[in-house]
Each structure stands twice: as C-alpha cells, then as structure tokens.
Amino acid sequence: MKKQAVAQNALFCCTASLGKIEETADQFARSCHGNISPLLWRVPNLIWALCITFISVTSFWGPTEMFLLYMTHWGLMFIIIESIFGIVVAVMERNEKSDATFGLPWYVKVYWVLYNITIPVAFLITVFYWGVLRTSGKIVNYAPNPVIDIMLHGVNSLVMLVELVFSAHPSRLLHVMQPLYFAGVYLLFTIIYFFAGGQDPLGNHYIYPTLDWKLPGQTAIMAVVAAVSLIVVYLLVVALGAIRDALTGNFAMRSETMHVSTEPY
Template sequence: MTQWKWQTASCLRSTEPIPEKFGKCCRVAISPLIWRIPILVWAMSILSWSVAFFWGPLGMFFLYMTHWGLLLIVIESVFGIIVTVKKSRTNYMDATFGLPWYVKTYWVLYNVTIPVAFLITVFYWGILKTSGKMEKYAPNPVLDVMLHGGNSVAMLVELLLSAHPSRLMHIFQPLLFALAYLLFTVVYYFAGGHDPWGNAFIYPVIDWSKPQQTAVVVTLTALFLALMHLVVVAVAATRDAISRRFRNTTGIYNDGFGDES
C-alpha cells in the first residue's frame, strides 16, 4: 500500500509543478507580495475610479469586457496573495500529493487574466479606437489609458516575476472565458438589451444584427487570444530559461510545451 502511494505521488509530481513555485519570484529571493499587493491595490483603485466615471447606469457596468478583465485582475491578485501567504506558513501539498484548490484556482485565473488583459489592450487601441466610434466611452483620458494599457502592464509584471509555469495545453482556459463573454453578448442581444445610448449592441464592432461582420470580428479575436496565450507561454519559458542560466543551478524551468514541470 505504501509503495502504491509513493508511485501515485511520483506520477502526480511529474505532471504538476512544485506547489511552492506559485509563491516564489523567478529571479531573486523576494516575496511575490512585493508586486501582487500593489497590483491588487491598483486594480481596486481603477475599478472604483471606473465606477465613479462610468458613462451609463451602474447596472450596465459589467456589460463591457474591459470591466470583466479588471475584475479578473482583482480576483487573480487576491488568490496570488493567498497562495504566497500560505506558502510562507506551511507546505501546501495536499493529501493527494496534488495542488490545493486555491493554488489550482489561482493558476486558472493567471492563465486567463494575462492573455485577456493583452487582448483587451490590443482590441481596444487597434480595433475599437480606430473605428472612430469610441469617443464617448472614454470620458477621462487618464482612466482610459489605465483601463486599456495599465492592465497589460500589471499583468506583464506578474508574468515576468512569477516562477510557476504557463502551459500550452491550458489554451482552452482563456478561450472558454472568451466564449462565456461571447454567449453573454448573444443572450443580451436577443433579450432586447442595449447599451447606455440605446443601441442594440454592447460594442459597435460586435453587433449581432450584422451576424456576418460580427462573426469575422469574433473569429479574429479568438485567434488573437489564442496567439496571446502562446506569447505568454513563450515569455514564461524564456523567463525561466534566463533565470536558470543566471543562477547556474537546476532551478526553475518552465516546460510550457510539454507535461513535465
């Protein structure tokens, strides 16, 4: 029985990263709290600022992907802090030799939040802003930059300093999140929903009264989100390779394109 448990533990360890990685910095012996707490404070401040300067009824605040992404940063940061604090107090390998639920939750949030933040930035400045129909969506230019640029900067910091891996196989996680938002826009449209100015859409480029045009935008957006996940995996792999080289040890290595940790 003991031998069977040891074999099971070895198998699980070969397919999951060491739990302590989630509460470490990839380069130096500093606590992730040094960047995760400021990111949480920043995200909560921008969220409050966004509510105060929202251009429509507050009941419509979460119609927009931007605000979904900002809330994701808040939740991801909270779980990142929990994981870090737990690591400093105990070895959080659970009874099945797998990752505890709060570590798994953080990892999923991390996998979703970072590529979604990059998508929001590029989608907003590259598509929505160039459409010439977004002036009324940005009553405060500083807040506009924080929402659609600061989000990516914050998540880039998280990506560059964290020590745990990003895996290619997790590409379905950000795509499922995007699908959830897409289904929300469809249901909202067919339920007779409208934006704060009475238009039968949330974003002018995602207008379900023009299904062919919208289908093209949605498809290209999904492909770009998938590309952003690949970029995250590549950056994480490069980050860990550089970290391992400079430390000249058998330290942390991100095999994002395989199953080994």
C-alpha cells in the first residue's frame, strides 16, 4: 500500500498534476492572517503588473513583437494572469461557496498551478538577473531605465512574496515539476528561436548571452544550473509557506477544516 502511494505521488509529480486534493476552495480565497480579503493585495499586484507592462512595452528598446523574447516578460505576464485568477477565486468563493463534494472548481485549480509557477519563477528571475546577467562580461540593458529595471527584476519578487506570505493555501513539494516544466518550455523556445535564425533587438543571435546556443556545452551547463536553482528556490517557497503556517496557526486550521478528496488534477 505504501509503495503504491509512493508510485502514485511520483506519477503526480512527473505529470505536474495537483495530485490528491485535500484542500477546500475557501483556503484559496482567504488570508492566513485572519479576516483579510485577498483582494487587498491581489488587486494592487494586478494594477502594478499592468502598469509596469504598459510602461515596459511602450518604452521597449526594440520592435514590440520582440517584447516576449525575455523570461522577465514571461514572468510579468504570469503575474498578471495569476493575479486575475486569484481575484476571480476570491470573488467567486466570497459570493458563492463552491460544493466541496466534487473537489476544487477548475478556476481554483488553474490559480493554484499559476501560483506554484509564478512565485518561484519571479524569485529566480531576480536572482539570475542580478547574480548572473549583471555580472557577466556581456552586460546588456534589459530595461529602458534604472527604475523599470528594479521594478522588473526586484519588485517583481516582492510582489510575489506578498502573495506567498498573505495567502492561506499550501505549497507542496509534489508540485515542483510545474515551475520546472514552465522553465523547460522557455528553454525549448530559445532553442527553436536560435535555429530559426532569430535575433535579439541588438542583432545578436541569442536572447541572453548566457543562453547562446552557438556554445551548446556552455549553454547546457547554464540550463542545468538554472534548473537546479529553480528547484532550490521552490524548496525555499515551500519552506516559507510552512513557516508562515506555523507562525499564523494556519496549518492547524487547515487540518481541522480539511475535506478529503481523491480527485487528481
């Protein structure tokens, strides 16, 4: 029985499924800090992301169609989408409680997956930008001005940290493949773009100098380092979520109100 459970969890992990869902929808629509509506931080998060996106697009240093070449901008788009679904969950669950008999509603599941991806990716973008790109020999300005630079590569993590610290639902080790698959999709995109003859706005045949597929060995090593870093960051997110629950008593509250469901994602 134990081996069967391990095998099932391994399958859930490899397929990036949410697995056996024991959470209720209301956990995604409230704060772990008492009677605080998630709208109080998810709406400002969305407004911030929309404003930064508008400024970034209108002041982009290259053709507008190249805006989505960069992981930073993918991460920004995910903050927008994650915030929208977070707002939908908060509003829907406040106005009309869903029936837990059939598991989580689809929009809650989508929000949870977006949450699992967006937070660690935002943290990784910040770490890699300041720790790798800004210290490499080929320094490129990836933002129109220093203020937007900090917004895209620093405040992005603070915004997602607020989401993590104030939310009431958990981050599970089982879901680690969700952000990894997202990163894998971006990596595949860079490979296809390279072999299609794509260039960055400055005419270079790469998107990032650290992902130059003319140097496949070096780039493959960087990809592995990025993947390992993302796993470490995700583990940090899980740990921060556990500390949050311990400090707020959210874990005990979740255990008492939990309705068990065996519905996989």
